[in-house]
Amino acid sequence: MSDDRDARRALLISGALTGDLSAAEQDELDAVRRTDPTVDTEIRELAEVLRATTAAAPSWDASAPSNALRDRVLALSTEADVAEAPAEGARVTAMRRRPWLLVVGAAACVAVGAGGVLLGQPTVPGPPTGPPGTLGAIEQISFSGEPNGVDIDGSLVAHTWGTETILNVTGLTEADFYEVVLVTVAGDSLSSGSFLGSTVAIDCEMNAAVMREAVASVEIQDASGTVVAKAQLPSAE
Amino acid sequence: MSEASADQHLRAVPRDSSAAAAPFDLAAAFDEHGGALFGFAVNALRDRSLAEDCVQETFLRAWRARDGFSPERASLRTWLFVIARNVIVDAQRSIQRTPRIVPADVLDDSASPGSDPLDRLSVIEGLAKLSPEHRAVLVNVHLEGRSYAEVEADSGVPAATLRSRSFYALRAMRDHLTERKGRNV
Numbered sequence: 001m002s003d004d005r006d007a008r009r010a011l012l013i014s015g016a017l018t019g020d021l022s023a024a025e026q027d028e029l030d031a032v033r034r035t036d037p038t039v040d041t042e043i044r045e046l047a048e049v050l051r052a053t054t055a056a057a058p059s060w061d062a063s064a065p066s067n068a069l070r071d072r073v074l075a076l077s078t079e080a081d082v083a084e085a086p087a088e089g090a091r092v093t094a095m096r097r098r099p100w101l102l103v104v105g106a107a108a109c110v111a112v113g114a115g116g117v118l119l120g121q122p123t124v125p126g127p128p129t130g131p132p133g134t135l136g137a138i139e140q141i142s143f144s145g146e147p148n149g150v151d152i153d154g155s156l157v158a159h160t161w162g163t164e165t166i167l168n169v170t171g172l173t174e175a176d177f178y179e180v181v182l183v184t185v186a187g188d189s190l191s192s193g194s195f196l197g198s199t200v201a202i203d204c205e206m207n208a209a210v211m212r213e214a215v216a217s218v219e220i221q222d223a224s225g226t227v228v229a230k231a232q233l234p235s236a237e
Numbered sequence: 238m239s240e241a242s243a244d245q246h247l248r249a250v251p252r253d254s255s256a257a258a259a260p261f262d263l264a265a266a267f268d269e270h271g272g273a274l275f276g277f278a279v280n281a282l283r284d285r286s287l288a289e290d291c292v293q294e295t296f297l298r299a300w301r302a303r304d305g306f307s308p309e310r311a312s313l314r315t316w317l318f319v320i321a322r323n324v325i326v327d328a329q330r331s332i333q334r335t336p337r338i339v340p341a342d343v344l345d346d347s348a349s350p351g352s353d354p355l356d357r358l359s360v361i362e363g364l365a366k367l368s369p370e371h372r373a374v375l376v377n378v379h380l381e382g383r384s385y386a387e388v389e390a391d392s393g394v395p396a397a398t399l400r401s402r403s404f405y406a407l408r409a410m411r412d413h414l415t416e417r418k419g420r421n422v
Binding site (some may be wrong): 009010011013014015017018020045049050052053054057058059061062063064065066068069070072073074076077104176182 | 256259263267268272273279280283285288289292293296297300304323346356357359360361363364372373375376378379380384385397400401403404405407408410411414
């Protein structure tokens with residue numbers, strides 16, 4: 001197909017999508033349709049794209065980023081390198097990073113998997129790693145004492161605002177009440193949330209306003225306060 | 238600067254300290270792609286401050302991972318959008334995980350979302366990746382509901398040109414969404 005015909009086809013299809021065709025253009029489109037069956041297919045496909053686009057983005061914020069953001073990004077080259085040099089004891093605090101930016105939890109890993117890591121780039125940055133207490137890093141924890149048939153897969157994420165507990169639990173009695181409690185090194189117990197037992201696997205994330213370094217253990221307690229399972233934690237920096 | 242020339246800033250980045258390194262030019266990368274990445278973030282999150290943090294985080298992760306970037310595998314723009322997408326998903330999920338206090342009677346009435354949030358994110362990503370001219374015609378005509386004649390009167394761009402841009406913008410969106418759908422199955 002020539003460039004001119006391509007361009008004309010594009011105009012006609014575009015006009016058809018918005019009802020902007022004149023009578024003459026409509027006749028022209030009908031004529032093209034009779035010889036080019038892909039026209040109708042493309043109109044259908046682009047109409048579906050339009051529907052999805054307007055549904056997902058009913059409006060568009062076209063504003064530009066601030067000059068301050070540009071300054072912050074340009075400063076990264078020095079600040080990030082400094083923060084990467086632990087021997088110098090440097091800290092990331094020079095950069096303004098919100099707590100969530102340091103959170104790259106299990107759910108995020110699922111998203112990465114679903115996205116397929118585009119084009120197989122081997123080094124799309126992953127979650128932070130480090131010893132217990134490292135902000136944003138996933139810390140696997142091991143529960144003990146759970147009844148037979150109960151399986152608990154747990155992990156923690158240290159945040160600047162507290163400690164997140166991520167649990168995958170199977171086998172707890174259906175509809176029974178359970179509470180996740182963080183016990184501090186000082187012996188205080190802080191509830192991080194509650195859930196009901198289920199016949200299917202329970203995935204949950206719970207948050208408590210206590211810093212990871214202050215947490216000594218994580219307990220799952222039943223309605224009577226009896227400890228169903230407990231994870232003793234290593235000390236954190 | 239073209240995307241190709243932006244890529245050239247990364248092409249010869251041996252981090253072997255013994256080699257002469259051509260640095261990852263953050264300024265060039267931000268000037269070329271920062272606006273589009275911000276558009277992606279601010280329209281996904283509807284929070285300007287959070288969106289700027291996302292863009293900053295995107296460039297930080299890119300900077301730290303610059304050794305592994307391979308322009309033969311993907312363009313710099315594509316790579317940055319992949320990182321940005323992950324950052325935005327992290328932000329959205331972190332927000333969703335933050336406990337919210339709601340009246341008990343709200344819980345029973347809470348409807349599940351009608352569409353997959355990742356689908357919405359894919360659409361917004363596709364719009365953000367379009368050229369400014371292609372995105373503008375989609376926004377003006379299809380999102381805001383203005384006629385081609387009205388947009389022509391405001392912009393001075395002939396209606397025929399706008400219609401043509403609309404067609405190719407929708408095609409680009411279709412290709413992007415098809416690719417995204419293929420990756421999500």
